[in-house]
Amino acid sequence: VDTCAGEFPAQTPYFYSSYETESESEPSAREKVVILGSGPNRIGQGIEFDYCCVQAVLALREAGFETIMVNSNPETVSTDFDVSDKLYFEPLTLEDVLEILYLEKPKGVIVQLGGQTPLKLAKGLEEFGAPVLGTSVDAIDRAEDRDRFDEVCRIVGARTPDNGIATSEDEALRVAKKIGFPVLVRPSYVLGGRAMRIIYDEPSLQRYFEEAVKASPDRPVLIDSFLEDAFEADVDCLSDGTDVVIGGIMQHIEDAGVHSGDSACVLPPYLLSGDALEEIRNMTRKFALELGVVGLMNVQYAIRDGIVYVLEVNPRASRTIPFVSKATGVPLARLASRIMAGERIAELNVSEEPPVPGVAVKEAAFPFNRFDVDVLLGPEMRSTGEVMGFDDSFGMAFAKAQVSAGNVLPESGRIIVTVNERDRETVTPMLRRLSDLGFELMATRGMHGYLTRLGVTAEMVYKVNEGRPNIVDHIVTGDIALLINTPLGKQSQYDDYAMRRAAITYGVPYLTTMSATSAAVDALIALRTTRREVRSLQERIESAQVVENKD
Structure with a gap:
């Protein structure tokens, strides 16, 4: 694609391949490095990897190399026509990449910056004689092949959760029984935790194989002991x-x-x-x-x-x-x-x-307001972006991250609490702190009785199937400032789905784990007690460097 419309030689053209007899891409005599991008954005592989590719292009250009970018996604910075010296809009397949390497004859190709997609090409590239820069293909395989990785862990003396590998459903059942439930099950060589599940019993494991994956010698399933409360x-x-x-x-x-x-x-x-x-x-x-x-x-x-x-x-x-x-x-x-x-x-x-x-907090951004799905998180990745909060304290940094992610924490109002029995003891001190800050507490029947026995004031509220007005009614009418909900077990997750969806629909911030609730309480205290300030990232970094130089 000629960016100068044929008026004069383009300094930054970009190319695509076709099955023709003439090539319009003329290789230069400069020393070159090819960088493979991440391909289409999707859950599990997003713009974070494109950032790495762009940074590499800029660094290698400064070092005097001709940089050649290969990617197939027009919605990335790496595919801007003036970022690299040469840009190929090509699918990230072995055939297409090899054709570019045969033509350009680079010093090497970088596969480790674009996520799992280019990494999967490393072995094929090496087999065809392409020079892969950085970590060797064998080292990549040692880290990703389960048996070879277990050997590496033994050599370095690392502890790992009990684990096994299965190539059939029957073998998976045997491995899971040996390890002991709950187990974490996932296909090998995937990114973003696709088809990854926490399995608590045999029937759930059988359903997993019926609905999610088919195990085979070519596509083994990895099974790990799930470390609860870690x-x-x-x-x-x-x-x-x-x-x-x-x-x-x-x-x-x-x-x-x-x-x-x-x-x-x-x-x-x-x-x-x-x-x-x-x-x-x-x-x-x-x-x-x-x-x-x-x-x-x-x-x-x-x-x-x-x-x-x-x-x-x-x-x-x-x-x-x-x-x-x-x-x-x-x-x-x-x-x-x-x-x-x-x-x-x-x-x-x-x-x-x-x-x-200072303290930096990364928070994930989710598309739950656009899709009718449950907001509960698990081992399969669901976020489509991320934001960052920066401050001198953890509480304020977390509060800023929540604002950036669209989950703005309230500074007053009523909080509904409905947690599983296992979390009641953990959440009670947090609720006392929230009550001291002036928040009004509302709790479902079981939680209300527990708090009453401990002397914590709370109003009783119905669950969805218990009567009216229930939790969803209060959310719809705008009475609620925050929802704290930690279900336990499959049935509880389904029962509480309506309240979590209502929270998303009506813009009520929600917390679904005790760890997130603890962080949110710290953030709410910081919002009440700390003077807020906004400083640019560059200003923070530069001021820290000045202090370091003085020291």
């Missing part, structure tokens, strides 16, 4: 194969079992002990060196009762790279691209685990 942490790091630098350690706010792309997270972590943090740092370095990672790596951990478990290792850019980079002011994707092009960490002047000038 919380997760995410780590992004840089490695050149010899040195490893931690970019940031993020703590998930939602409990384990909620997909990492849907859970709010905080940087720096605010509940992890010093021992757990040190173990996470050491384990991350061991994984990077054992796998020979060159570029970016993401590791996900679960922490229960102070014990750290490794959930998965991704030898590629993660969807948290933009968040960590903006929170710390360290451009991880740019640095990773220079490492993949041959530079060493020692040459890049990268500090170990850069400090955060």
Whole structure:
């Protein structure tokens, strides 16, 4: 596509392929690097990966390389005609990418910045002799193949949840019985937790295979022990194969079992002990060196009762790279691209685990107001974007993130509470704090009786099937400022669906986990007691750097 309409030679044309005898793409004599994008945006693979690709293009252009971008999505920044030196609008398939590589003869191709789509091409590219820059194809396979990854974990001494692999429904039942319910079940080699489920019993496992997946030797199903009452942490790091630098350690706010792309997270972590943090740092370095990672790596951990478990290792850019980079002011994707092009960490002047000038909270953005679906979160990713809140305290940062995500927390009004029996003891101190702030509490029959026995004042409200006016009626009439609902079990989830949908329809903020409720209480207290200020991200980073230089 000639961006100059044939009037004079275009400096930034973009290309597409066709089965013709003549090629209008003329390769230059410059040293080139090809970057594979992420393809179409979808749940699980969005604009976060495009950010990484654009940052890599800018860094490699500064380093003197001719940058060639391959992507098929016109709604991304990487496919703007003037971002890269050369742009190919092509499907991210092995055939199409190989044709470009045969023509351009680049120094190498980068596959680790566009998510799972280009990563799946790595093995085929290597088999056809294409130079894959960064982490080796074998290292990628060691991280993604379950049996080989278990071996890596044994070598580095990492704890993992009990797990197994099944190629049939019968084998899955045997593995699940051996591990013990509940289990986390998912197909291998997927992004965004597609078809991932938490299974609590045999009948549910059988329904899963009937409705969600078909297991086979070519498409095995991974089965892990589900760590109840755990919380997760995410780590992004840089490695050149010899040195490893931690970019940031993020703590998930939602409990384990909620997909990492849907859970709010905080940087720096605010509940992890010093021992757990040190173990996470050491384990991350061991994984990077054992796998020979060159570029970016993401590791996900679960922490229960102070014990750290490794959930998965991704030898590629993660969807948290933009968040960590903006929170710390360290451009991880740019640095990773220079490492993949041959530079060493020692040459890049990268500090170990850069400090955060305050507290940064990442919150997911959901399309629930457009789709008639339940708002309960689980292991299958459902968010379509993310926002960021930044402040000096966790409470205010979380409040800002909620505002940005469209879930504005109230500063007064009535709060409806309907939680499962297991959460009653946990939520009661939070409700006392809310009552002290002047909020009026309304509770369903069981919760109301529990609070009354403990001396907490609350008005009783009917559930949907108990009488009128019920919870939905109060939401519809605008009486309610906040809904706290934590169902337990399949039937309870269905019973409470009407109230959660009503909350979405009428713009009532809602909380569906105890961890999110605790964070929201901190935010409400901060809104009442803290002076609010708005500062740009650049101003925060620059002021922190000035203080650091003075020190």
